[in-house]
Amino acid sequence: MGLSVGEIALDDPRFYASQPHAAYRLLREQAPVFRYEPGDFWAISKHADVVAISRDPALFSSAHGVAIDERKHPERIDARELPHGEMMLTVDPPRHGQLRKVLAHHFKTSALLPFSEAIRALVRRNLDEAAELGVANFADLVSIRTAIQTICVGLDLPRADWDELKRLSATQTTGFDASADADFQVAIDGFEALRSYFVDALADRRAHPRGEDDWMTTLVQAKIDGEHLPLDTQLLFCIDLLTAGNETTDPLIASGTLGLWQHPDQRTRLRDDRELIPNAVNELLRWVTPVHTMTRTAMADTELRGVEIAAGDFIVLLYPSANRDEEVWGDDADRIDVARPNVAKQLAFGTGIHICLGAHLARLEGQLFFDELLTRYPDYEVAGEVERTPSTLVNAISNLPIALRG
Numbered sequence: 001m002g003l004s005v006g007e008i009a010l011d012d013p014r015f016y017a018s019q020p021h022a023a024y025r026l027l028r029e030q031a032p033v034f035r036y037e038p039g040d041f042w043a044i045s046k047h048a049d050v051v052a053i054s055r056d057p058a059l060f061s062s063a064h065g066v067a068i069d070e071r072k073h074p075e076r077i078d079a080r081e082l083p084h085g086e087m088m089l090t091v092d093p094p095r096h097g098q099l100r101k102v103l104a105h106h107f108k109t110s111a112l113l114p115f116s117e118a119i120r121a122l123v124r125r126n127l128d129e130a131a132e133l134g135v136a137n138f139a140d141l142v143s144i145r146t147a148i149q150t151i152c153v154g155l156d157l158p159r160a161d162w163d164e165l166k167r168l169s170a171t172q173t174t175g176f177d178a179s180a181d182a183d184f185q186v187a188i189d190g191f192e193a194l195r196s197y198f199v200d201a202l203a204d205r206r207a208h209p210r211g212e213d214d215w216m217t218t219l220v221q222a223k224i225d226g227e228h229l230p231l232d233t234q235l236l237f238c239i240d241l242l243t244a245g246n247e248t249t250d251p252l253i254a255s256g257t258l259g260l261w262q263h264p265d266q267r268t269r270l271r272d273d274r275e276l277i278p279n280a281v282n283e284l285l286r287w288v289t290p291v292h293t294m295t296r297t298a299m300a301d302t303e304l305r306g307v308e309i310a311a312g313d314f315i316v317l318l319y320p321s322a323n324r325d326e327e328v329w330g331d332d333a334d335r336i337d338v339a340r341p342n343v344a345k346q347l348a349f350g351t352g353i354h355i356c357l358g359a360h361l362a363r364l365e366g367q368l369f370f371d372e373l374l375t376r377y378p379d380y381e382v383a384g385e386v387e388r389t390p391s392t393l394v395n396a397i398s399n400l401p402i403a404l405r406g
């Protein structure tokens, strides 16, 4: 018997980890604006609708929660917030634009290019160390490491702290889906530890400002309407950049590596034509879709595809579904095509005012990574079972046995 929309478990982290592309297709075909009663939200699966909602922040607010878990456990939201802090991801205009402007210039391509050599060097080291082990868990040794190290280079944090920051960062994303309060406590403890780490790091920047290209120096010196940002806002900026900056590029690297292995013709094509790398990274972003969902809240009664949505309703944007929508990508949406022509339409970074601030950094990291992988170990093999991390938020892999071969 085939799948029915009633069997789709949109608030279950395991559902997302199962890569449920058949379920997404069913939703697109039968219920593109789907009322998921158990979760008390609407699920949006069509590309055009995800775009329309993301580009209308007045009607669809980000200020009342951006994660499924916040609907499930509203009592937990306060525990993760700083009383005087604002985070750009969860703020609406006009304040959103003011906050985003503080750091935006650091995330332009031209400002990021100077990091290229440092990122390339750490990619090489991670690949070579994993290669020495024969079959190694690529997730642990390559993708997670590359992701955290890159964002720590960006934030200019001491190398000795990187491993601990990775551990603490992971408690934030898994904490979002914690089913038990005890597990959620781990996320709270992690948040507290990150908070106190960045209190010290920001105090150091205040006492010893670094160059004008230093992100945290900009944060401590920035003023909006003549006022410095409250410390809590500066802290949320740092914690957000650290977590958003690595929990997302890790899946791009891990699942992208897996995907190219599953599409040997595309791997060979890319190995032989490096000019395709920028397009290929966009295609891997589409095919992998590192972030499963973001949410919005309707600010007024409205209608979508003839379905009535009431003010206050919660809305889940299903990015992996939008990124495989046949209407945009055609019949081969499930395949990787490194030369796909319209790949700029992919929605892995969202769209509209909240479009990922770190998109250029993520692309740069992905481009350097796949270039190095295909130069050093073009004949790599996946050599065992792949295990994915249950999460409503990120599409991470926990175990990816790979033999790196040159």
Ligand code: HEM
Binding pocket: 054, 088, 089, 090, 100, 151, 240, 241, 244, 245, 246, 248, 249, 252, 289, 290, 291, 294, 348, 349, 350, 351, 352, 353, 354, 355, 356, 357, 358, 359, 361, 362
């Ligand atoms: C492959 C990697 C990445 C993916 C797939 C990704 C995805 C996303 C998505 C889906 C959003 C929300 C869009 C929305 O709500 O409309 C977002 C926002 C954001 N991302 Fe990323 N991200 C990635 C890498 C990064 C990196 C490397 C950084 C930091 C350096 C970063 C920082 C942010 C920030 C600060 C926001 C909030 C922007 C705003 O609200 O204006 N992300 N990202």
